[in-house]
Amino acid sequence: MKNLFNFKPNGVKSILILALGLILIANHASAQEEKQFNFSVALNSDQFFGFYPTFQGSYGFSDKAALTFYGIHWGGGTGANWGNWTEFGLGANFQAGEGLSINPQIGFLGGNLLSSGTRGPAIFGDGIVPNLTVNLLKEKVEGQLYFGYYAPLRDEAPANGTTLSYVHYWLNLGYRASNFFSFGAHYEHLINSGGSNVATSTDVYQWLGPYVQFSKPTGGPFARFSFGTDLVEGNDSFFKLTTGFSF
Incomplete structure (x- = not known):
């Protein structure tokens, strides 16, 4: 009966070479996966939404396109009255230049x-x-444009109640003084745009002011503080604090 474990020296050498090759391929594939996958988490606070953690991630299929996903835990602060409001979404990111x-x-x-x-x-x-989010990141300039339309999917309003819809957008643009520090201006607008029993749209807030940001030059932790005036009549000022980590 042939001994299945009686390998010749050359056979053992071939198996070792094959095993080493498989390990190198697996490590390369793992490294490629890590390069393709990005994830960040942030803790946010402002006087309207209260305290709300967020996360966002992406998986790149090429140098130009990636699958994206995100989530917002709106349930804290003012949002505690909103039925533990949460948001989860999917999309795609495209490099436009x-x-x-x-x-x-x-x-x-x-x-x-x-x-x-x-x-x-x-x-x-x-x-x-x-x-829609548009991001700009160059050697000396950074910026972001966001626009979202919040529309009800169901009408669960009680008698004399109403559904609600909102338009939310912001724009910020800043100067990157170094890899560690940047500063700029932030504008943000929230509009109660209608509902089943809402006759006209109204401004909830309209924030305008400066921001400062600190980031680890090699990536990872970051912190941003924005503050300024509220342009809506009867409102006073705004403040927004964000800190997080990019993996």
Whole structure:
């Protein structure tokens, strides 16, 4: 009977070479996967939305396109009255030039802010959020444009109640003084754009002011503080603090 474990020296050498090759291929594939996958988390706070953690990630299929996903835990602060409001979305990111990317996404909401104006049950399918983010990052300039439309998917409003919809957008542009420090201007606008029993749209807030940002030069932790005036009559000022980590 042939001994299956009686390898010749050359056979053992071939197997060792093959095993080493497989290990190198696996390590290369793992490294490629790590390069393709990006993820960041952030803790945010402002006087309207309260405290809300966020995350966003992407998986690149090429140098020009990537699958993106994100989530926002709106449930803290003022949002505690919104049925533990949450947002989760998917989209795609496209490189439109050096330092310029365009990221259309669509988000889905759970809670009760849109479907019943906070007066009904917290549900999955509270609303839908088509949104667009444009990012600019060059050696000396950084910026971001965001636009999102928050529309109710269901009408769960009680008698004499209403559904709600919102337009939310912001624009910031800044100067990168170094890899560690940047500063610029931030403008942000939230509009109650309508609902089942809303006759006209109204401005919720309209923020304008400077920001400063600190980032680890090699990537990782970052912190941004924005503050300034609220242009809506009867409002006073705004403040927004964000800190997070990019993996």
